Amino acid sequence: MGSINISRQTTVDLLTEFAGFKAGVVLTDVELSELLQDYDAVLSKKIVSEEIGGFRFHSSEFDEIAAHILYKLGNIDEPTAIPHHLRLYHKVKSDPIKLACYEHVMGCYSDFMRSVFADPPPYGTALDPEPFIRAAMKGHGKDGLDMAMEVIKGINHQLHISPHGRIRSRDWKDTADLESLFKSESLETMYGSFFDQRFIDYLERNFEKVGEIHWRKFEGLVGEFFEREGFRVDVGPGRNDDGIDLRIYPREQVEEIPPIIIVQCKRQKEKIGKALLKSVYADVLHEKSESGLIVTSSYMSPGAETMRVAREYPVEAADRDTLKTWITKMKSERI
Structure with a gap:
């Protein structure tokens, strides 16, 4: 593997196209630079500098950069491009039994691939790994099966x-502009009811950004959580909603009933104070709801919490820590 000489603009174009195809997320050059900040701060600055004519990368370095971008987008769990079979070897090399299993499994994999190349399937056809798995299990049973699955x-x-x-792990039907997470009011998405799955994965990896997303997207994120928890969610118009952002109902509602929860979403740095708590309590009474919920990217102030408990308001707070738990629960299963 040699070196790659490439212009700055071509580097940006290749990496942003890569992110769009593999992760389904469209990046600007500034967003690309930000994602690379904790990989290589110097490279991050050069990416957006028009004074830089080009770069010289070793091919393996370019692979590492690409893997890091997918990792920062929440698309993969590990940022490394080191081949998995090498990492697997180093994990088992000190255990003679596991090492013997590894050598057997990798031998079976080599035999399997030779048979594939000798009689290749039609282009675009997925390979059936069953012969490899069965061979891996001979003499090693479940250990061979587990290691074969890890290799796959x-x-x-x-x-x-x-x-x-x-080749990619998911065939995205569209792309999502990362910029829209922070600037757009739209809640339309093909990958969620109110909030795009790709944005959930991004926020799970970059939770510090949750307080910067568009206020309407914040409402959509909360609605998405309750939808996935099995409720029917009525997301308000966003403006002129009389202070109620979401109404939560049972999924199977046989008659018109008040919402079981009314939700006020507050994407803000300041802590939730007594005035908002009183307002939500008044809305609970007006709507004849069972309870109210304040979802915030911050926390409830000590004074508001003391008032809530002392007056026994049927109002709860889902604070920043709770929000992080919700996002983690909703993240994609990754390869």
């Missing part, structure tokens, strides 16, 4: 993160 998972991971191929 690692190979799929390598194919997905490679910037040199068109």
Whole structure:
């Protein structure tokens, strides 16, 4: 593997196209630079500097950059591009029994791939790994099966993160502009009811950004959580909503009933004070709801919490810590 000489603009174009195809997320050059900040601060600055004519990368370095971008987007669990079978070897090399199993499984994999190349399936057809798995189990049973599955998972991971191929773990039907997470009021998405799955994955990896997303997207995020928890969610108009952002109902509602929860969403740095608590309590009474919920990217102030408990208001707070738990629960299963 050699070095790659490439212009700055071509580097930006290749990496943003890669992110769009593999993760389904469209990046600006500034957003790309930000994602690379904790990978290489110097490279991050050069990406957006028009004074830089180009770069010289070793091919393996370019692969690492691509993997880091997917990791920062919440698309993969590990930022490394080191082949999985090498990492697996280093994990088992000190255990003679596991090492013997590893050598057997990798031998079976080599035999399997030789048979595939000798009689390749039609282009675009997925490979059936059953012969490899069955061979891996001979003499090693469940240990061989588990290691074979780990090898398959690692190979799929390598194919997905490679910037040199068109194989990806998910066939995205559209792309989502990361910029829209912070600037757009739209809640329309093909990958969620109110909030795009790709944005959930991004926030799970970059939770510090949750207080910066558009206020309407924040409402959509809360609605998405309750929808996935099995409730029917009525998301308000966003403006002129009389202070009620969401109304939560049982999924199977046989008659018109008041919402079981009314929700006020507050994407803000300041802590929730007594005035908002009183306002939500008044809305609970007016709506004849069972309870109220304040969802905030901050926390409830000590004074408001003391008042809530002392007056026994049927109002709860889902604070920043709770919000992080919700996002983690909703993140994608990754390869």
